[in-house]
Amino acid sequence: xxLNPPTPYPSRSGGVGYFYTIxxxxxxxxxxxxxxxxxxxxxxxxxxxxDFDNWTYEDIKPLVDYAIEQFGADRLMFGSDxxxxxxxxxxxxxxxxxxxxLEGLSPGERDAILGGTGNAFYRLNI
Numbered sequence: 001x002x003l004n005p006p007t008p009y010p011s012r013s014g015g016v017g018y019f020y021t022i023x024x025x026x027x028x029x030x031x032x033x034x035x036x037x038x039x040x041x042x043x044x045x046x047x048x049x050x051d052f053d054n055w056t057y058e059d060i061k062p063l064v065d066y067a068i069e070q071f072g073a074d075r076l077m078f079g080s081d082x083x084x085x086x087x088x089x090x091x092x093x094x095x096x097x098x099x100x101x102l103e104g105l106s107p108g109e110r111d112a113i114l115g116g117t118g119n120a121f122y123r124l125n126i
Contacts, residue, residue, distance in 0.1 A: 026066060033070035039121055040071050042098065042113060043079020052088040057100035064101040073109035077118040 032038045045063050049055035067076055078098060089097075102110045119126055 022063075025063075029067060030070050033075070036075075039075045039077065039117065040067055041077050041079030042067060044084055046088040046094055046097070047084060049088060055088060055097075057097040060097065061101045064098070068105070068109075068113075073105065073112040074117060076113050077121065078114050 029040070032040065042064055045060040046052075046055055049059040051059075086094075099114075102113060105113070118124070
């Protein structure tokens with residue numbers, strides 16, 4: 001798979017629900033990450049957990065870690081796919097559990113994923 005888009009664009013949310021299996025999701029995410037102008041969103045992962053009502057960061061951390069491994073913090077951004085994400089928790093839970101997934105990162109990496117990458121990508125200058 002070769003991706004050669006003319007301008008940077010965010011990939012389809014990085015959400016596993018768009019792919020058939022985790023294995024295929026990993027392959028497709030890695031292929032997308034090979035193109036330096038492709039960015040991804042960390043979002044919607046709570047909606048593909050086995051238990052919508054009782055998921056924790058431990059359910060999504062392997063997916064978040066893999067996305068970080070493939071894209072790096074400078075090409076990942078926290079997504080805001082509402083109201084879809086609230087199918088499996090409220091905003092506070094998604095925010096809190098995602099932050100737990102990012103605890104091992106440097107402050108700069110964490111800040112990039114939670115706002116800096118999106119700010120730069122969308123040229124918000126905020």
